[in-house]
Amino acid sequence: MSDEKKYIDDLRRDERYSFELQRKGVNKNFYDANRMLLCPECGRSFNLFYSRAKLCTGCPSLVRGCELARCTHCHTEFPLRNFMSKRSTRMTANYIESVIKRYHHTFGERPGQ
Secondary structure: OOHHHHHHHHOOHHHHOOHHHHHOOOOHHHHHHOOEEEOOOOOOEEEHHHHHHHHOOOOHHHHHOOOEEEOOOOOOEEEHHHOOOHHHHHHHHHHHHHHHHHHHHHHOOOOOO
8 A cells, every 4th residue: 555545544534625625616525425445355446426326326225325335346235334434424325315316306317217
């Protein structure tokens, strides 16, 4: 693991969410939901938000605050609590759920189809 990666992992959430991100208008919840995870099965990294948008489309659990992550490489599902606190897991799942519900409402699609 590179020194830069170790340093980033050691920073608290508020320290990683820099003033520059705030200035650009990046929502703190989006920042958390857009994190990179490491799959415990295959060891490859993937983006949580991309995984939810691409692999979980059509799953009814997605719009009910699912607290699982799904690897984009090997399709293994595992709990987000392996990477985040219980509170962060719930907040991230709720945020992703709200974005997807808003998308379905805007484009007239029903979740889970």
